Amino acid sequence: MQHNExxxxxxxxxxxxxxxxxxxxxxxxxxxxxxxxxxxxxLTQVREVIKVASIKPVPYMVxxxxxxxxxxxxxxxxxxxxxxxxxxxxxGQRLILVTETTQGLLGVIVDDVASVEEILPEQIAKxxxxxxxxxxxxxEGIGKLKDRLxxxxxxxxxxxxxxxxxx
Amino acid sequence: xxxxMIELQKIFLEEAQDLLVKAEEGIMAFDAGDHSENRxxxxxxxxxxxxxxAKSVGFNDLSAFSHKFxxxxxxxxxxxxxxxxxxxxxxxxxxxxxxxxxxGLTADxxxxxxxxxxxxxxxxxxxxxxxSDPHAAATQPHTSGGSSSHVEGLHLFEEExxxxxxxRPASKTVPESTASPQSDAIRVATSKLDAxxxxxxxxxxxxxxxxxxxxxxxxxxxxAMHTMGYTLSIVKELQDHAxxxxxxxVKPLVQKLQRAVRDVSTHLSRPVQFDVIGDHVELxxxxxxxMTDPLTHIVRNAVDHGIEPPEQRxxxxxxxxxxxxxxIQQRDDQVEIVVEDDGGGLDRDKILAKAIKQGLVKxxxxxxxxxxxxxxxxxxxxxxxxxxxxxxxxxGVGLDVVKRAIEELKGSITVSSTLGKGSRxxxxxxxxxxIVAGMVVLxxxxxxxxxxxxxxxxxxxxxxxxxxxxxxxxxVNVRGTVMxxxxxxxxxxxxxxxxxxxxxxTSHSPNDRRTGLITAHEGRKVSFExxxxxxxxxxxxxxxxxxxxxxxxxxxxxxxxxxxxxLVLDLVDLARRKQPxxx
Numbered sequence: 001m002q003h004n005e006x007x008x009x010x011x012x013x014x015x016x017x018x019x020x021x022x023x024x025x026x027x028x029x030x031x032x033x034x035x036x037x038x039x040x041x042x043l044t045q046v047r048e049v050i051k052v053a054s055i056k057p058v059p060y061m062v063x064x065x066x067x068x069x070x071x072x073x074x075x076x077x078x079x080x081x082x083x084x085x086x087x088x089x090x091x092g093q094r095l096i097l098v099t100e101t102t103q104g105l106l107g108v109i110v111d112d113v114a115s116v117e118e119i120l121p122e123q124i125a126k127x128x129x130x131x132x133x134x135x136x137x138x139x140e141g142i143g144k145l146k147d148r149l150x151x152x153x154x155x156x157x158x159x160x161x162x163x164x165x166x167x
Numbered sequence: 168x169x170x171x172m173i174e175l176q177k178i179f180l181e182e183a184q185d186l187l188v189k190a191e192e193g194i195m196a197f198d199a200g201d202h203s204e205n206r207x208x209x210x211x212x213x214x215x216x217x218x219x220x221a222k223s224v225g226f227n228d229l230s231a232f233s234h235k236f237x238x239x240x241x242x243x244x245x246x247x248x249x250x251x252x253x254x255x256x257x258x259x260x261x262x263x264x265x266x267x268x269x270x271g272l273t274a275d276x277x278x279x280x281x282x283x284x285x286x287x288x289x290x291x292x293x294x295x296x297x298x299s300d301p302h303a304a305a306t307q308p309h310t311s312g313g314s315s316s317h318v319e320g321l322h323l324f325e326e327e328x329x330x331x332x333x334x335r336p337a338s339k340t341v342p343e344s345t346a347s348p349q350s351d352a353i354r355v356a357t358s359k360l361d362a363x364x365x366x367x368x369x370x371x372x373x374x375x376x377x378x379x380x381x382x383x384x385x386x387x388x389x390x391a392m393h394t395m396g397y398t399l400s401i402v403k404e405l406q407d408h409a410x411x412x413x414x415x416x417v418k419p420l421v422q423k424l425q426r427a428v429r430d431v432s433t434h435l436s437r438p439v440q441f442d443v444i445g446d447h448v449e450l451x452x453x454x455x456x457x458m459t460d461p462l463t464h465i466v467r468n469a470v471d472h473g474i475e476p477p478e479q480r481x482x483x484x485x486x487x488x489x490x491x492x493x494x495i496q497q498r499d500d501q502v503e504i505v506v507e508d509d510g511g512g513l514d515r516d517k518i519l520a521k522a523i524k525q526g527l528v529k530x531x532x533x534x535x536x537x538x539x540x541x542x543x544x545x546x547x548x549x550x551x552x553x554x555x556x557x558x559x560x561x562x563g564v565g566l567d568v569v570k571r572a573i574e575e576l577k578g579s580i581t582v583s584s585t586l587g588k589g590s591r592x593x594x595x596x597x598x599x600x601x602i603v604a605g606m607v608v609l610x611x612x613x614x615x616x617x618x619x620x621x622x623x624x625x626x627x628x629x630x631x632x633x634x635x636x637x638x639x640x641x642x643v644n645v646r647g648t649v650m651x652x653x654x655x656x657x658x659x660x661x662x663x664x665x666x667x668x669x670x671x672x673t674s675h676s677p678n679d680r681r682t683g684l685i686t687a688h689e690g691r692k693v694s695f696e697x698x699x700x701x702x703x704x705x706x707x708x709x710x711x712x713x714x715x716x717x718x719x720x721x722x723x724x725x726x727x728x729x730x731x732x733x734l735v736l737d738l739v740d741l742a743r744r745k746q747p748x749x750x
Contacts, residue, residue: 054732055732056731056732058718058721059660060719060721061718068711068715068724069732070726070731073369073709073726074709075709075711075724075732076712077711103712103713103714104712106714163714164714165714165715165717165718
């Protein structure tokens with residue numbers, strides 16, 4: 001995961017989590033909230049985290065596809081995940097997680113980003129049934145942190161799995 | 168099979184394509200009469216190379232066939248085989264078999280082919296038995312469509328007693344009968360080129376913005392001004408070099424077309440001379456690839472449907488040797504490709520009759536249609552029925568497919584014709600440069616880019632007479648031409664949710680200071696309404712993500728001068744969607 005440099009007029013660096021030794025990255029998870037629920041996804045799926053700024057709407061796309069942004073010269077699409085999943089809740093410091101999907105780079109707006117935590121495989125319950133708006137096939141499992149549980153999801157797959165164009 | 172072997176096979180198959188092109192060039196020249204040692208050696212070397220490399224990557228069947236082909240050439244090389252039309256025919260057949268084999272292997276490395284019959288034919292020839300293939304006997308020396316500037320072929324024509332025409336050399340087609348030099352080239356992944364072009368593009372755009380500072384006088388040091396000016400010329404040169412990287416010679420395509428003409432003219436026994444002008448032109452790689460099938464179809468059509476059978480030509484006192492001419496020319500930022508024939512031309516009445524029968528035209532409208540509109544009917548899907556798709560111009564390609572392919576490249580195709588004299592297909596293709604001059608426009612407070620090349624004119628609606636016509640909508644009269652008015656805010660923003668306004672609010676406010684962008688599509692003008700034109704800006708076209716593919720009217724993204732992301736509109740696409748062909 002990288003720190004991003006400021007670009008003219010649009011997006012500036014957010015508080016990026018401390019850089020990690022790549023050998024450990026597979027166990028590091030980014031905590032973020034959607035609506036009132038806390039989620040986590042593997043750090044390997046998040047290219048960078050940036051502030052929400054200057055999103056240009058694109059016609060003929062579904063409402064939760066908010067538009068495009070300028071990511072250091074590249075134009076990438078941005079999806080509001082809470083809106084996509086219909087999760088209502090307090091909106092904190094809205095940020096965009098840039099993720100690489102099978103379709104290319106995509107930005108995902110989440111309601112808040114908390115921290116990066118290390119979750120070892122033994123701390124993840126894979127078969128636990130979870131009540132969540134997110135479909136089971138995108139679930140990695142339930143992670144047990146010191147004081148709470150988080151739904152661990154495959155962020156890149158969730159957002160790649162939709163045709164955002166209005167029929 | 169190891170990964171390494173798979174990689175090697177891939178590389179072999181790629182290089183095989185180049186070898187096959189070389190081989191075809193050689194065999195075409197051989198067919199046109201060049202039986203020199205150099206020429207035969209060239210072809211032999213290709214077969215030899217093929218045999219060896221195919222074997223080394225495990226394509227044993229292909230290698231075995233190449234071996235037989237090589238035997239044939241080896242006999243020709245040692246002059247121990249008489250050169251007859253049957254031999255030339257088998258060379259072509261062998262080449263086609265190799266092509267098919269390679270194509271099959273490219274799709275599936277386990278591909279095999281039954282080559283028994285052609286092996287038998289080769290064996291016959293090598294052992295001096297009369298050709299067992301009826302087609303070889305039918306290959307008459309006078310039906311050759313090879314490059315016209317080969318003077319050696321002239322003798323054959325005169326011997327056959329064809330009236331009049333001597334083969335006029337086409338100005339720039341000079342075949343090489345000496346061994347072609349090994350090209351000093353390197354394969355580069357197109358993604359690398361794209362990345363490079365993108366970066367160079369950004370450099371140019373940003374540098375231009377910097378130069379504006381110089382123009383505005385905000386740069387104080389004269390030395391700095393001078394250096395900036397000099398750097399600009401370097402940047403421009405870099406841009407030229409970068410753009411040229413994706414340009415490839417059109418020659419292989421021309422060769423394919425020559426072959427196509429030759430095949431059809433031989434098959435139908437119609438003597439055709441194929442003139443080519445401009446085979447030194449270079450086209451952008453994707454454009455060349457996408458134009459191969461359409462042009463092949465048009466050229467085959469010219470011989471099949473355009474050129475009349477010899478008896479008909481004689482009866483019309485036309486030269487027995489028909490001409491099909493291909494012209495490729497570069498004009499500004501466009502490439503013009505013309506395919507012309509001196510055949511029978513298009514029969515307006517016949518076309519109309521067919522169109523009416525297919526339900527494409529209402530009988531009462533027939534008389535009102537101009538010739539150009541009648542000829543345009545040829546490009547409608549459904550014009551040619553399946554029953555007519557012959558072996559010659561068939562294979563599922565119709566003129567409608569051709570037109571679509573050309574339009575996908577943002578080009579255009581028109582046809583003109585004189586009954587009895589011939590027809591002319593003209594194709595215009597934009598050279599796709601990734602930097603375009605863009606007009607920045609404001610629509611409902613949002614900035615968009617419209618390519619300047621799509622703009623015929625910009626005007627303020629209040630200066631012209633507008634009205635609403637029932638059943639049609641708003642129209643405006645611009646110096647005598649009445650054209651529809653489409654609101655871009657309606658077209659784009661009505662799909663954007665909460666911010667969209669009702670059509671009543673966006674359109675007819677009196678004292679309308681709105682601006683109209685006029686674009687032409689299929690000869691008709693259309694105007695699109697925007698709030699304001701803010702200015703011009705050079706932009707680098709950015710590909711939009713796959714999730715945004717095929718959006719109506721939006722084909723690319725760009726970065727605006729203030730760093731904002733912007734969308735580049737395609738007015739021609741929108742015009743087409745608003746006005747599908749009406750007849």
